[in-house]
Amino acid sequence: MTNPSPASPRPLVALSGFRFRFWPIVLAAVLMQVILELGRIPAREIYRAGTPLWDGYVSVFLLLAIAFQALLGLAAVLVMRRLLPATDPHLRWPPGASYAGVAALIGVGMGLVMLVADYWPALAAQTAPDMSYSKAPLDSAGYLLGMITTGLAEETIFRGLLVGMLVVLVPGRLRIGSLDLPVAAYLVALMFGLAHWESFTVNPFHQAMAQQIYAFAWGLTYVWLMERSRSLLAPIVAHGLGNFTEVAIVIALNALWA
Template identity: 55%
Template structure:
């Protein structure tokens, strides 16, 4: 958690504590986390893609419905992984509980607003400078607009269960250690999963401009650290879910508004 005490004279700006590199015993949990990440994300996404391709009528040809189905499959995979983790690694804490004391929900919402602004600027700065309608590929219809906003917010609970609940929970036990930068402190597992969280957005390098893909890697990593900080402070996944979901929802809402205003 964040250290709120006054800095000690001579205290280093950056510190890694409680960690010892033990070659294979350190590497294999990280490799396992990377494999589990793909097992929770890729099959669910591809199953939803297959259904959308072969039964597009079920979705009324709405892309947001495909995204929502993929999220539903991934949520199921994440919850199943937590059940398995509780059995095989009972000391791991997935933080899947209501906050026992302070929820940090208000702070999480403010952080989500800030994240939305960062993502909007990083993803669409050329369009913002030229006042060109940003092309997000969202269906601007009476059903498409609320559909996209709903699935964007749902990305928060879905991805936080997988990345912070399962992966950070597991690695906190298997790769112990703390990372501190000035007064900001998180578990080493949060840094590792932050890197994996950025890597999970690799497809942006194939689908988006290079500046946007690089920006997504950077802010996904930083946001991942903030999510795990919120999780530790509140001892629950609720706050990171709110920050994550609000950030995604508000960025898409801003893109929709700008695409209409500048059309």
Template identity: 55%
Template sequence: MTDAAPTPRPLFQISGVTAGPLRTVLALILAAVIMQFSLIPGRELARWLYTSVLGLGQSEHVGLFVFLAIMFQAVTALIGVVVLKRVLPQADAHVRWPPARSYVGLAVVIGLAMGLIMLAADYWPELLAGTAPDGGYSTALLPAFEWLLAMITTGLAEETLFRGVMVGMLVVLIPGRVRLGTFEISLAGVLVAVLFGLAHYDAFLHNPLHLAIAQQIYAFVWGVTYVWLMERSKSLVAPIVAHGIGNVTEVGLIMVLMIVWA
């Protein structure tokens, strides 16, 4: 007598992979090159405008420099979207308003949770000691506003580049799905989440090792979450919202603690 019971699905599964190792490596190298050629020009153009045109140099308006870099990087990412559609027409960068459910409400909740987790991961020694975190932010009105503006708009650049251009491209070049329990996203989304974490490598240059490792871990988890929001909503709006809310929540709370615990 045969057992007709269905075979249970494994907890973790990678399926639909058709790209060989060489194609995968070459596609990832291409994605890394695109990442650098999108981020560096925008940052350097912002540096030139900030120092040579505005003449701010080492002033306390660093948040303005970060905001300018984000805006220029958003432009280079959008140029990447246009090029992607011409070179790889079947790629979907998800640069559209959500066609159905937006997931924006969930994105706000996720962003708030991300901000709290990042605050705890980055500054737990100070939080336990009840001392003001040294985030390097000015609490003066205008510089603080510039930092918060930069943080809330971060996703305009990073989500358009990482999730729109890079995931959109790699879904075509490296097809496949990754599932953990009921959570499932594209293999490309997981790979770009790794690159997203590596893009924050400077954490190892400025922070203690344990904090840098924690930042790499949550950067990867956030990257996976952003892809899930994009795939569910079929749009970049939700991941842009979650990204911005997460960053502005952490930085805003740091500023509050710098004032309260100063």
């Protein structure tokens, strides 16, 4: 009796069910930029109109922009569902395990990674990291509120709308090792990084480059959470806590080392 031949080793990278279409990728990139910018326009106008009340309080503009971007993202999702009923934006309460606890731990870890990647020269020198907003307690509190709620806008736009759309229009899954995600997740993760391109114009190169790298990694993580929980809740939690953790530590270090 002969022994059966050993099974072939599992390939490290595998692409399945992929159908490339260029126009949906361009459409997704345009939608991303249009929604993000359209959300900033009314926020900017309201902020300027009320300057005597909140002059120098950047957090007011931030909170307004998040609110308008979230509303535009939701409106775009509703339109997408009408035009492309097969899409799933995951705008629902988790039908099973919420993964909220896992998302919270991941979010805190993300915040620590971002802190080191963005501010390692200041941390190494034990000097206060630069803050792009007022150090006034009220503005710091507003900025922290903006950080914890960022996911409401960005996860609705990037994962709910863009990933939801591209999963249908550019189908396929890409497995790298044990990470198995839709091709759309990788495409939108790239867009998520590129959405922060202005960082290269205002921040040191090391900080802007680090932001591109971790934004791509975080984008994949958010889709992983979304698929397992079948909801946007876990990505929103991770996204918000990641931003909140980094900014809260920066504020605390400025209070200690300034």
